[in-house]
């Protein structure tokens with residue numbers, strides 16, 4: 001259902017890879033809510049093709065940008081304003097990748113070249129994006145900038161590997177840059193801490209399927225889906241959330257405040273009996 005929540009708003013959406021991506025769902029919802037936006041992803045992801053279909057469906061232009069490359073980001077942010085006809089009201093950073101996870105390097109045996117690359121893509125790229133937006137004065141007053149994160153930034157999830165550290169860094173950048181964006185431009189900056197979600201990035205984590213079930217049974221409302229995450233993102237881009245900033249917002253069916261649930265206890269006891 002559409003409420004015209006983003007009517008007249010312009011933005012950039014990073015990270016739509018395929019139809020499971022949180023950014024893909026967000027682009028579909030933003031289009032329904034009347035927004036105009038540019039879609040961007042790393043050049044290699046654009047070559048894979050799927051995102052072109054999304055661009056057609058939402059009447060959006062595609063601009064390739066490696067989110068770790070300052071020249072790419074400058075080009076993206078300048079061109080987006082030209083295409084959309086003005087400054088931006090929203091930006092979604094929906095990017096994550098760990099080379100250590102991909103190459104199966106255990107946390108206690110991380111390769112630091114891999115760690116640096118993963119940190120640059122998953123965390124520092126958020127600072128780089130905001131630095132370009134800030135210096136180019138590219139955001140409208142009461143605009144909204146969001147990045148996606150995961151609760152491994154606060155609690156131990158052993159298989160999340162160095163992404164846990166990257167997410168902690170990302171959340172800190174949101175607060176630190178959010179201060180300057182708020183003071184100078186009245187722009188809000190937040191992170192949304194999402195439930196485990198079956199996407200390319202999510203499924204890359206070891207033992208993901210078991211963990212998805214565990215989180216589902218632990219959360220009083222069940223896991224939040226990618227579609228539900230897109231709905232929450234739309235509300236955070238809308239004028240209904242103008243004074244929310246510097247926050248890490250849990251969107252996880254209640255998981256983050258649970259100790260244990262009856263369902264998990266029952267499953268555990270059953271296992272002990274066996």
Ligand SMILES: NC(=O)c1ccc[n+]([C@@H]2O[C@H](COP(=O)([O-])OP(=O)(O)OC[C@H]3O[C@@H](n4cnc5c(N)ncnc54)[C@H](O)[C@@H]3O)[C@@H](O)[C@H]2O)c1
Pocket residue numbers: 014015016017018020021022023041042045065066067068093094095096097121148149150193194195196197198199200201202203
């Ligand atoms: N899936 C989950 O379980 C889950 C849970 C919490 C948070 N998140 C976060 O949500 C965000 C989106 O991930 P997703 O689950 O939709 O998976 P996804 O794999 O669909 O999206 C990740 C995106 O990052 C892009 N990317 C990688 N390197 C890049 C680079 N150098 N420059 C630009 N883009 C680059 C990929 O092309 C891809 O589009 C990530 O930050 C992820 O950590 C995911």
